[in-house]
Amino acid sequence: xxxxxxxITDAKHxxxxxxxxxxLQRIAGELGRIGGWAVDVAxxxxxxxxxxxxxVGSRGSTPPTIDHLLSLLEPxxxxxxxxxxxxxxxxxxxxxxxxxxxxxxxxxxxxRIVGEPQTDQRRxxxxxxxxxxxxxxxxxxxTAARSAEELRNALEHMTDGxxxxxxxxxxxxxxRAGARMLDTTVDDMIGADIWELFPEAxxxxxxxxxxxxxxxxxxxxxxxxxxxxxxxxxxxxAVPTARGLTAYFRDVTDRRAEWHREARILQAxxxxxxxxxxxxxxxxxxxxxxxxxxxxxxxxxxxxxxxxQRLDRNLTDRRRxxxxxxxxEHSGRLxxxxxDLLDLERLTSTDGGxxxxxxxxxxxxxxxxxxxxxxxxxxxxxxxxxIAADRVQVERIVANLVGNAEKYALExxxxxxILAEDLHVRIGVHDAGPGIPADQLEAIxxxxxxxxxxxxxxxxxxxxxxxxxxxxxxxxxAWAESWPEGGGHxxxxxxxxxxxxx
Numbered sequence: 088x089x090x091x092x093x094x095i096t097d098a099k100h101x102x103x104x105x106x107x108x109x110x111l112q113r114i115a116g117e118l119g120r121i122g123g124w125a126v127d128v129a130x131x132x133x134x135x136x137x138x139x140x141x142x143v144g145s146r147g148s149t150p151p152t153i154d155h156l157l158s159l160l161e162p163x164x165x166x167x168x169x170x171x172x173x174x175x176x177x178x179x180x181x182x183x184x185x186x187x188x189x190x191x192x193x194x195x196x197x198x199r200i201v202g203e204p205q206t207d208q209r210r211x212x213x214x215x216x217x218x219x220x221x222x223x224x225x226x227x228x229x230t231a232a233r234s235a236e237e238l239r240n241a242l243e244h245m246t247d248g249x250x251x252x253x254x255x256x257x258x259x260x261x262x263r264a265g266a267r268m269l270d271t272t273v274d275d276m277i278g279a280d281i282w283e284l285f286p287e288a289x290x291x292x293x294x295x296x297x298x299x300x301x302x303x304x305x306x307x308x309x310x311x312x313x314x315x316x317x318x319x320x321x322x323x324x325a326v327p328t329a330r331g332l333t334a335y336f337r338d339v340t341d342r343r344a345e346w347h348r349e350a351r352i353l354q355a356x357x358x359x360x361x362x363x364x365x366x367x368x369x370x371x372x373x374x375x376x377x378x379x380x381x382x383x384x385x386x387x388x389x390x391x392x393x394x395x396q397r398l399d400r401n402l403t404d405r406r407r408x409x410x411x412x413x414x415x416e417h418s419g420r421l422x423x424x425x426x427d428l429l430d431l432e433r434l435t436s437t438d439g440g441x442x443x444x445x446x447x448x449x450x451x452x453x454x455x456x457x458x459x460x461x462x463x464x465x466x467x468x469x470x471x472x473x474i475a476a477d478r479v480q481v482e483r484i485v486a487n488l489v490g491n492a493e494k495y496a497l498e499x500x501x502x503x504x505i506l507a508e509d510l511h512v513r514i515g516v517h518d519a520g521p522g523i524p525a526d527q528l529e530a531i532x533x534x535x536x537x538x539x540x541x542x543x544x545x546x547x548x549x550x551x552x553x554x555x556x557x558x559x560x561x562x563x564x565a566w567a568e569s570w571p572e573g574g575g576h577x578x579x580x581x582x583x584x585x586x587x588x589x
Contacts, residue, residue, distance in 0.1 A: 120220035124202075126153060128176055128212055142198065142220045144190035151191075159196070160188040168200075176211045179204045185221070197225040248338075253331040254301060256281050268338050270317055287316040293323060300325045300332045311343070384417035384424075391417075424549075441477040441560050448472040448481070448512060452503055455485045464489060468505035474512055474583050480557040484579055487550040488516040492575060496520030511563070511580050518575045528567045554579060 122138030133150040135143075143159070145151055153172075157165045164186045174180040182202035190196045202216030248265025252258060261276040269276075269285070282289050296307045309323040320343050323336040391410040395402070402410070449468045456464045474481075485503070492501045499519030506513040523531060532555040554577075555565040563581040570576055 121217055122219075123215070123217050124150075125213060125215040126172075126202075128214065139218050142190070142196070142218060144192035144194065144196075159190060160186055164188060172202075172214065175202060175204050175214055179206065179211055182214065182216060195222065196220070197222045246337075248336045249333065250276070250281070250336070251328065251331070251333045252281055252297070255331075258284070259330065265336065268319070268321075268336065285314070285316070287314060293321075296323070296325055297332060297334070300327050311339070384421050387413050387417040388421070441480060443475050443477055443561075445473060445475045446478050448474045448514075449505060451478065451482060452485050452505060452514070455482050456489060456503060463493065463499075464501045464503060466503045466505070468503075469507060472505055472507045472512055474581065476561055476581055477557075480560070481581070484554050484557050485514065487554050488514070488577055488579070491550055491577070492516050492518040492520070495575060507583070510583060512583050514579045514581075516575075516577050519573070520575050522573045523567050523569055523575055525569050528569060531567060532565060551577070 120138065120142060122136040122140075122142060124136065124139050125134040126132070131153055133153065135145075135150040140150075143151070143156070157168060160168060168184060168186060171180075171182045171184055175182050181204075182200060184200045185197065186200060187195075187197045197220075199219045199221050200216060202214045204211040205213040205215060243262050243264075245262060245264055248268045249260070249262045250258060250265050251260040258276045258279050258281055261273050263273060266273045266276055271284070276284065282294070288294055291312065292309055293312050296309050299305075300307050304327045306324065306326040309321075309325070312321045312323055313319070314321065319338055320340045321336045322339045323334055325332055325334045391413045395407070395410055399407075449466075449470065449472050452466055452468065456466060489501060489503065496518035497520070501519075502515075502517045504513075504515040504517065506515070532551050534549060534552040551565075558565040558579050558581065561581050563579065565577070565579045568576045568578070
């Protein structure tokens, strides 16, 4: 028996490869919804792969004609497709189209068709290509585009400003509200370095916060950031993003102004309440002081007048003079008390009503000290010190300072010192008394405040309050000091010239 052995290994491998390729093509067609097609130019006959049949929804086994397929497309797409195939046949131009219509089952369909011409060296005899169903991808893209457009519209209609930055500090997005708040335009912002665009913000709280957001990848809020160039206040929320950070900001300038206005109103109300309480306390102190101070001179005046009325003819000349002197002295005390109180009331409720005129301060101090039992008082001053001020008020200042020193320093010398400077003159009164405690240096100038309520010499605590008010009315000041060597040391500083003088 004679036989022949034929090696079919290569043929078998080739068959396996063809089967695998067919399988791979089928799998690729199912996954990518891609199928092949061919058109014979002369006869118009078509060939379609199974995937193309599935894409167009054809249930028959015979491929539909080109005209039948064109009828599935929208009118504009039909003309575009016909023109592309004509150019492919006539000019051997490649076909590459994206077409929209409905398949044979009436479902919306979007496909991409590519085709290549095949020639017999003289003319195009066949067009072969592929068709891919991109309906789902197109719908996803359209949905994404609509969502992006809706998001863009929402961002553009936000009242808050929005600015997105990459890690190189470049602006990759800004809405109109943000550009308007920052006094610029969206076109000028996009692509610009934020710190070159707003150099005044370098090394600011915003710069530090943005750097911290990029470093820590955590959001940060800035409750109040002031841009000095714009002179506006902003509230900022900065949040990290995949590309860098996004800042949401609001112009709170008007809100802060309203806060401050309300705070000022609240503080004014608190000050008013405190002032009312102070006035109430002053009233109570005033009533206590005045009732105490009025009682003694009124009793003396009443007693002397009553005695003169009852015993006038039986009184000796000496007794009558004593009663008359008592009437004059204590009525004078009543007058001084009332004048002090009226002066204090006028000064605390008005600008002081000063009437400045030029005079020599040294002469006025010498005369005031002499008329106020100044045998213990020594004046240390230059030969002359010209000043322009209210003569009556300055005289009261000197008299009250010296009188206060005499009251609390029962012994020892009292020195009135005058020191003239270029724009101010200083009057200092020094005594050898017990001194003023450090915690009382300011309180002694408050109305009705007495350093020692048990002091035997009567007083209302009005004298030094008047001194301070007279000084302030002139644009000066009054203060007291506590010296290591003891004693009382009170000073008044007055400007040498008043602005109203020629």
